[in-house]
Amino acid sequence: MQKNKNISKKKKLKKHIVTHSLHRKISGFSKVSPKRKGKCKQCGECCKLGIICPFLTYDSNGKAKCMIYKIRPSWCKKYPRVPNEFDTKDVCGYWFEEKEIKKK
Numbered sequence: 001m002q003k004n005k006n007i008s009k010k011k012k013l014k015k016h017i018v019t020h021s022l023h024r025k026i027s028g029f030s031k032v033s034p035k036r037k038g039k040c041k042q043c044g045e046c047c048k049l050g051i052i053c054p055f056l057t058y059d060s061n062g063k064a065k066c067m068i069y070k071i072r073p074s075w076c077k078k079y080p081r082v083p084n085e086f087d088t089k090d091v092c093g094y095w096f097e098e099k100e101i102k103k104k
């Protein structure tokens with residue numbers, strides 16, 4: 001019984017990782033919402049979604065660094081792109097405006 005539970009957990013985790021990674025990769029071709037504000041604090045949490053990225057490292061001040069920064073994928077450059085893909089909102093330096101600002 002315990003073994004079945006563990007297999008089920010592993011399956012769920014695998015499914016989550018595959019779905020999450022695929023979704024991010026596909027959505028990386030879309031635009032960043034104009035409602036996104038703020039800037040990256042280099043916490044590195046978005047590089048740990050699904051799996052910990054092998055290119056994630058930290059400097060001596062504890063700031064996250066990407067080992068392939070100049071050629072990092074578009075979904076990394078655009079994170080967080082839209083509110084419903086924002087999985088690190090508790091720690092991230094970005095946020096999304098709730099209401100649309102109308103131009104006069």
Ligand code: SF4
Nearest residue numbers: 040041044046092093
């Ligand atoms: S979670 Fe936000 S603040 Fe942290 S590294 Fe990613 S984009 Fe930057």
Ligand code: SF4
Nearest residue numbers: 047053055056066076
């Ligand atoms: S490639 Fe760089 S920016 Fe993208 S998840 Fe990995 S460490 Fe983070």
